Amino acid sequence: MSGRLRIGWLGDGERLHVQDGPIDLVIRAFGGRQEMARAYEAAAARMGSVLDELCAELARLRCAAPQELTGAVARRMNAAVLPFCGTAFITPMAAVAGAVADEVLAAMLAAARLERAFVNNGGDIALHLAAGTQFTAGMVSRPDRPRLDAKLVIDAGGLTRGVATSGWSGRSFSLGVADAVTVTAANAAAADAAATMIANATDLPGHQAVSRAPAARLDPRSDLGERLVTVGVGRLTAEEKCRAIASGARVARDYLAAGLITGAAVYVQDEGEVITETERRGERVIA
């Protein structure tokens, strides 16, 4: 097991915190005491090698999909971004956080019978729901000013098993102006990739209030190379916010229709729009 791995309980003693390099997981399992213990052990054990596996093929993961990859997490990443690679530039890295969450959750479920579980990798969350159970997730549109903007109820009856959020002010680069695009999908990797794409599409091309810089100037190894990423968004008018949201929402609806996602919420500053398939009752957004 890697000497870097940091494992500990969060303050409430109910959630396990596991961190290795940029991977930062908050994990909670619900079920019998022994089942929970087995699940946590399996999560920690799986995390012993995840980062090393990823780094072994990092150079390839930073290239445009599709890729020939060997690691389990790498293959999850590639599978998640494949549906999008025909329409725009995307590399497997767009799904790295969600794929790690999915992989760790899978390891937990292989080791234990759980009622519910979540693996939250910095906001990209993999979920397990036994029949008849549900999760409620809080949504935060402005990471710099955390406050619950909406609640998302995910029910075992629906298809959603992953939630991910992307935005220019978050941890990863974005080409758009959305503060947060939260996406639900069948797994965390798919949600992660779709959130990245929808956030990129939520844009105001050429707008003066938007500062952009080549990704490589900020991070010489970014998979985005010389593409311009958003580094600042000034005050936007209501019309501009709605225009940006509409461009993202259009893409989100396409993904929803194609079955790639189960829902999305797009926020630009204080404006937001929720995109759901009303006939699918699995999840509701309470704004």
Place this chain on the structure above:
Amino acid sequence: MSRIVSHSPAPDTAIRCDACPVMCFIKPGLTGACDRYGNTDGVLTRTDPHLFIGDTITAIGAGTTYPDYKPAPFIVSAEVDGVDMITVVTEGIFSYCGAKIKIDTDRHLGLERAAVRVDGEVVGHVTTAEYGSQMLALGGVHHLTGSGKKSGRVTCETLLNLCNGGAVALSIDDGATVIAQAGAAPIIDGVPEARMRVGCGSATIGMFAKQWVGLVDEVVVVDDHITGVLSEHQAGKLLDVAETGIRIRGRRSTPGRYFEVAAPGTGWGGTDITEPRQILAAFDKRHARPGLTMLMVSTTGDHAGYFVLDEVLAPQPQEMPEALRRAVALIKENCEPALCSVLFMAGAGGSLRSGVTENPVRLTRSVAAAITRVTCGGAPVYVWPGGGITFMVDVTKLPNNAFGYVPTPALVAPVEFTMTRADYERLGGHLADVRSLAEVRGG
């Protein structure tokens, strides 16, 4: 990627982070993929959010505002038993720091003041021998910044490794090579040390004399410090053990207690001997007799031999009777496992204190008066009496990888100052920067 605070015009070169295999190149003013390490003015700095351990907030990865004219990164207010407590959470950059290593062994590691080297560079020295242990003092400002670039870098690496729980190979001039790791058995010249001695040779006699009487005529406990002889020792006298005519080569201290029976080494009882009869002179004919039995044993029970005097009163090795075998096993059983322990020792200098309060000396006084509690990554510390805030902490009490470094070179360690809100106000604390614990958790 997110922005972190940059205090001055930064050099425009990316630095390579080696904290994990992602190996980010980090531009000045930015952090790596993990948001935990950033490039602050060309210096790799920990910037990640503080860690919660139980209900305590710790400074690990709090990031620092070096040079600390800005308030410490996290000044957290939490309600504890109805008292509004303040914890000032910061990470200190310590040029004045080092590690005190206690190695549980009686083997000779090196003379006092002998240099301790890593990769050929001097990183510290051998200091006193303590009861059952040898002490090393590593690091300190002279090694970190005072004796050349390579020496400073190697010293910093060594301290960082030891403090983060890693194993380090230390070679001592004219002495042993020790692989030291906090909480693990020391490996001395390739041999893991299993047990501490039960006591010195004389103490061993005092502890077990009663159990030997009747089983054997003489017992010699071989020890580099004080070798004990049962028949001459006070304990033997009280138990009416007859004189045996034994004569020990060594400097007699008091009856039955001998210094310097051999040179220090990694043989029997921390001496250099492998043949215990080497420490014996010819038996005194007036008291010795053929057939006299003798147990020779080391202070850990690791070495033992049973001897019977022949016609010319020379001790000849014989198979050890079962009862004595059990006596030797009892010595072994009473020895504690040998460990290395590592205490990180550092002084919180002026700039770190000013991150906490506008009037730094008040913090020092408050710590000295035990009004302000100092912890290191949530672990209890011992604050040295006298001036300044110089503390020591057992590195195994901190979470994994709590220590970082800057290429100055210096170590980065978490440090928390906890006091009541009222006391913090009296200190001249940065009250405007106080955040509630809930706020920090939420954020």
